[in-house]
Amino acid sequence: MDMEKLVSLCKRRGFIFPSSEIYGGLNGFWDYGPLGVELKRNIKDAWWRDNIQARDDMVGLDCSIIMNPKVWEASGHVAGFSDPMVDCRETQERYRADQLYVFRYDLGDHAGQTPRLLDVALTGATSADARAALDERITKLGNKNALPIKRKDLPEPTVVPYLELVAEDRARVLGPGALHAGTLTEPRAFNLMFKTSVGALESASSVAYLRPETAQGIFANFKNVVDTGRVKVPFGIAQIGKSFRNEITPRNFIFRSREFEQMEIEFFCRPDEAADWYAYWRKTRFQWYVDHGLASDKLRLRDHDPDELAFYSTATADIEYAFPFGVSELEGIAHRGNYDLSQHQKFSGKDLSYFDEERKERYIPHVIEPSAGADRATLAVLCEAYAEDEVGGEARTVLKFHPRFAPIKAAVFPLVKKDGMPELAEKIYRDLKRHFPVFLDEKGAIGRRYRRQDEAGTPIGITVDGQTLADGTVTFRDRDSLRQWRVPSAGVVQALRDRIEGAALPPEA
Ligand code: ATP
Numbered sequence: 069m070d071m072e073k074l075v076s077l078c079k080r081r082g083f084i085f086p087s088s089e090i091y092g093g094l095n096g097f098w099d100y101g102p103l104g105v106e107l108k109r110n111i112k113d114a115w116w117r118d119n120i121q122a123r124d125d126m127v128g129l130d131c132s133i134i135m136n137p138k139v140w141e142a143s144g145h146v147a148g149f150s151d152p153m154v155d156c157r158e159t160q161e162r163y164r165a166d167q168l169y170v171f172r173y174d175l176g177d178h179a180g181q182t183p184r185l186l187d188v189a190l191t192g193a194t195s196a197d198a199r200a201a202l203d204e205r206i207t208k209l210g211n212k213n214a215l216p217i218k219r220k221d222l223p224e225p226t227v228v229p230y231l232e233l234v235a236e237d238r239a240r241v242l243g244p245g246a247l248h249a250g251t252l253t254e255p256r257a258f259n260l261m262f263k264t265s266v267g268a269l270e271s272a273s274s275v276a277y278l279r280p281e282t283a284q285g286i287f288a289n290f291k292n293v294v295d296t297g298r299v300k301v302p303f304g305i306a307q308i309g310k311s312f313r314n315e316i317t318p319r320n321f322i323f324r325s326r327e328f329e330q331m332e333i334e335f336f337c338r339p340d341e342a343a344d345w346y347a348y349w350r351k352t353r354f355q356w357y358v359d360h361g362l363a364s365d366k367l368r369l370r371d372h373d374p375d376e377l378a379f380y381s382t383a384t385a386d387i388e389y390a391f392p393f394g395v396s397e398l399e400g401i402a403h404r405g406n407y408d409l410s411q412h413q414k415f416s417g418k419d420l421s422y423f424d425e426e427r428k429e430r431y432i433p434h435v436i437e438p439s440a441g442a443d444r445a446t447l448a449v450l451c452e453a454y455a456e457d458e459v460g461g462e463a464r465t466v467l468k469f470h471p472r473f474a475p476i477k478a479a480v481f482p483l484v485k486k487d488g489m490p491e492l493a494e495k496i497y498r499d500l501k502r503h504f505p506v507f508l509d510e511k512g513a514i515g516r517r518y519r520r521q522d523e524a525g526t527p528i529g530i531t532v533d534g535q536t537l538a539d540g541t542v543t544f545r546d547r548d549s550l551r552q553w554r555v556p557s558a559g560v561v562q563a564l565r566d567r568i569e570g571a572a573l574p575p576e577a
Pocket residue numbers: 281313315322323324325326327328329330397398399400439440441442443444445
C-alpha cells in the first residue's frame with residue numbers, strides 16, 4: 069500500500085488534515101476531521117471499555133497536562149529525555165543521530181587519493197527501501213559530479229549506524245542531501261519536553277512542562293487512588309490523554325507527531341507476581357489488536373534484547389506494525405519493577421508503599437506498563453483497512469474497518485427519489501440515528517453511493533427499494549463480502565447492532 073494514497077484519501081474524505089492548514093500548517097501537528105475524529109474516538113472508547121469498564125481490577129484517571137515540574141525531575145525526564153541530534157551545515161537540515169545510517173564505500177587503491185573511504189549517510193536506511201534510497205542518492209551525487217570515482221567503479225558498501233562511528237570518522241561523513249562531506253555537526257542532546265511558564269511572571273521558578281507522557285500522572289496519583297478507592301493490589305490505573313514531545317524529526321504522517329494521544333496502563337502488582345503479570349499483559353495487548361482487525365502478519369510482537377532494556381526493566385516487548393515506511397512501534401509493554409514509585413517516593417518525601425492486608429506485608433508494588441499511542445493505532449488501523457479492488461468491473465477503494473471502529477455504522481439509501489422511498493429511508497435513518505452514527509444519502513446512482521461509503525469504511529449499506537414497498541423489508545449490503553440479504557424494516561436497529569457487535573455474520577451467499 070502506498071502511503072501517499074492513504075494520506076490523500078484521509079485528506080479528501082475528512083479523516084486527517086494538516087494542522088492550521090490555511091496558514092501553511094505546522095510541522096508535526098495534525099487535525100482530525102469529521103470521519104477521523106469518530107475513528108480515533110472509537111479506538112479510544114474500545115480501549116477504555118475493554119481495559120477499564122469491562123474489568124474488575126482497573127480504574128481510570130484523567131490528570132492535568134501541566135504538573136509540578138518536580139514530577140519530571142523524579143521521572144528522569146528533565147535530565148535524560150533527550151535525543152542526540154545532528155545539524156547539517158550545508159543543507160540546514162536536522163537529523164536524529166540514532167536514525168542515521170552510513171553506507172561506507174572502501175575505495176581502496178581505486179581512488180588513489182585520500183580519504184580512502186566514502187561515507188554516505190541516509191536516514192532510517194535499515195528498511196527494505198534502503199537499496200532504492202541509496203541508488204537514488206548515488207545517482208544524484210554522480211549527476212552532480214560529487215563522487216570521487218565513477219559510479220560503476222564503486223564497490224559494495226557496508227552499513228554502519230552513524231553513532232557507532234568514532235568522532236574522526238563522523239567528521240567526514242557526507243550528510244543526507246549534502247554535496248560536500250564533513251558538514252554534519254557533532255551529535256548534541258536535545259530535550260524533547262515543551263517548556264512553558266505558569267503565571268504572569270516568567271522566571272526560573274515559573275518553568276513548567278507539557279507532559280511528554282501520561283504515565284507519570286498515574287504514579288503521582290497512586291497514593292490518592294489507593295487511599296480513596298476500593299482497589300487492592302493487583303490492580304491497574306489507566307489514562308487516555310494528550311502528550312507533547314518536541315520531536316526533532318516528526319514524520320510519517322501521524323506516526324510521529326509533536327502532539328499526540330496516549331493510552332497508558334500502569335498495573336501494580338506484588339513483586340513475586342510481576343513476571344506473570346508481564347506475560348499476561350504482553351499477550352493480552354497483542355490479542356486486542358488482532359481481535360480488532362490487525363490480523364495480518366504485519367502485526368508483530370518483539371521482545372527487547374537485554375542490551376535494549378532500561379536499567380530498571382527486566383523485560384520489555386514492543387507491539388510493532390509493518391507500516392509502508394517500515395516496521396515500527398505501536399505499543400510498548402514494559403516490566404518496570406518498582407522504579408517509578410521509588411523515584412516519586414524519594415523526590416516527594418511521601419510514603420508510596422502499599423500495605424497488603426492479606427499477607428500482612430508492606431512493599432512498593434511492581435509495575436507493568438502497557439503504553440500505546442492512539443494516533444499510531446489509528447494509522448495502523450487505516451493502513452490495514454485500506455484496500456483497492458473491483459466491484460462489478462469498476463475499481464473501488466475501500467476501508468475495511470472493524471465495525472466497532474468504523475466512523476459511520478450504516479448508510480441508508482432510497483433506491484430512487486420517488487414512490488415514497490425517500491420518506492421510508494428517512495424514517496429508518498431517524499430510527500437508527502438514535503442509536504448509531506448513520507448517514508442518509510439520496511443523491512446519485514446507487515453504485516456510486518455504495519462506493520462513497522466503502523471509501524469511508526461504512527460496514528453496512530441499507531437500501532429501500534421496490535420490494536420494501538411490497539413486503540416492508542430492506543436490503544442490507546455488507547461492505548467486505550458484498551453479500552446482500554433482506555431485513556424487515558422494523559428490525560433494522562437490532563440487525564445492525566448484531567452486525568456491529570459481531571454477533572451475526574452476513575448470511576452465506
Ligand atoms: P519512539 O521510539 O517511536 O520515539 P518511544 O519508544 O519513545 O517511541 P514511548 O515513550 O514508549 O515511545 O511511548 C509510548 C507510545 O506512545 C508509543 O508506543 C507510541 O504509540 C506513542 N508515541 C510516542 N511518541 C509518539 C509521537 N511522537 N507521535 C505519536 N505517538 C507517539
